[in-house]
Amino acid sequence: MDSYLSIERIGMRFTRGSAVSEVLVDVDLGIAKGEFVSIIGHSGCGKSTLLNIVGGLIRSTTGEVLLDGQVVDSPGPDRAIVFQNHSLLPWLTVYGNVRIAVDKVFGRTKNAAERHDWVMHNLALVHMAHAKDKRPGEISGGMKQRVGIARALAMQPKILLMDEPFGALDALTRAHLQDSVMEIHAALGNTVLMITHDVDEAVLLSDRIVMMTNGPAATIGEVLDIPLARPRRRLALADDPAYAASRVQVLRFLYERQRFTTAAA
Structure with missing residues (x-):
C-alpha cells in the first residue's frame, strides 16, 4: 500500500521539572489516499496526542510525519x-x-x-x-x-482529522452524523483519520481500526482491516457476521489482552 500519510517511528515525551512522561513510543502507520482509519484505545493511550502531532499542533520528540511526501512540522490548511x-x-x-x-x-x-x-x-x-x-x-x-x-x-484539506467528533452528542444525533460522514466520504473519497472510544462507531465507519496499547509509552498493538463493503447501512450490518466478528476482535483487544498486559507489568 502506498502511504499518503506516513507516521514514522513517532515518539512523544513530556518533561516537567525532573519528571518525564513517556506518552508514545515507536508509532508507525501508513494511510492510503481516500482511506478512513480510526484509532481506538483506553483513555491515556496518547490517541489525541498522536492526532495533534499529525495536525502539526505539537512536535513529536522523535520520528516524523509526512503527508503527500511533505514533512509535517506546523499547522496548515492541508x-x-x-x-x-x-x-x-x-x-x-x-x-x-x-x-x-x-x-x-x-x-x-x-x-x-x-x-x-x-x-x-x-x-x-x-x-x-x-x-x-x-x-x-x-x-x-x-x-x-x-x-x-x-x-x-x-x-x-488533504486529510480530515477528527478527534471524537460525536462524543458529546446524544445517541440518535450521533447516529445521524455518522451516516452523514459516511455519505460525505463516499461522495468525496477524502482521507480521514478519526479518534474514537466507540467500538461500534469505529467498525461502522472505518476501513481499518488502529488499536493502541495502554499508556504510558503506548504504541500500536494491532491494526484490524474491516471487511465490509461500501456503502454501509447500519440496520443491515446489525445481523452481518463480519460486522459482529470485527466488533468482537476490537473488544477482545481492549478488554482482554490489555487487562492481562497490565496485570503482567
Missing part, C-alpha cells in the same frame, strides 16, 4: 481538524463560520462569488444550507458539529 467541541464563533452566522475559513484559504485564488458558492456547497454537503443565517446559539449541538465539519471540508 490538515483540517474537527474536535469534540465544535469551536464555532458565536457572533458569526452558520454561513459566516464557514466563510471565514474559505476566505482564509482561498482569498487569493477564488473571487467573492466563487467563495460564496463554495461555502453553500459545503453547507449543503452536511445538510445545513437551510440554516445559513442562524447563529450557533440558535441551533442544536448536532447542527453545530455539522457546521464544524462543513468548515473543515471547505478548506479542501
Whole structure:
C-alpha cells in the first residue's frame, strides 16, 4: 500500500521539572489516499496526542510525519481538524463560520462569488444550507458539529482529522452524523483519520481500526482491516457476521489482552 500519510517511528515525551512522561513510543502507520482509519484505545493511550502531532499542533520528540511526501512540522490548511467541541464563533452566522475559513484559504485564488458558492456547497454537503443565517446559539449541538465539519471540508484539506467528533452528542444525533460522514466520504473519497472510544462507531465507519496499547509509552498493538463493503447501512450490518466478528476482535483487544498486559507489568 502506498502511504499518503506516513507516521514514522513517532515518539512523544513530556518533561516537567525532573519528571518525564513517556506518552508514545515507536508509532508507525501508513494511510492510503481516500482511506478512513480510526484509532481506538483506553483513555491515556496518547490517541489525541498522536492526532495533534499529525495536525502539526505539537512536535513529536522523535520520528516524523509526512503527508503527500511533505514533512509535517506546523499547522496548515492541508490538515483540517474537527474536535469534540465544535469551536464555532458565536457572533458569526452558520454561513459566516464557514466563510471565514474559505476566505482564509482561498482569498487569493477564488473571487467573492466563487467563495460564496463554495461555502453553500459545503453547507449543503452536511445538510445545513437551510440554516445559513442562524447563529450557533440558535441551533442544536448536532447542527453545530455539522457546521464544524462543513468548515473543515471547505478548506479542501488533504486529510480530515477528527478527534471524537460525536462524543458529546446524544445517541440518535450521533447516529445521524455518522451516516452523514459516511455519505460525505463516499461522495468525496477524502482521507480521514478519526479518534474514537466507540467500538461500534469505529467498525461502522472505518476501513481499518488502529488499536493502541495502554499508556504510558503506548504504541500500536494491532491494526484490524474491516471487511465490509461500501456503502454501509447500519440496520443491515446489525445481523452481518463480519460486522459482529470485527466488533468482537476490537473488544477482545481492549478488554482482554490489555487487562492481562497490565496485570503482567
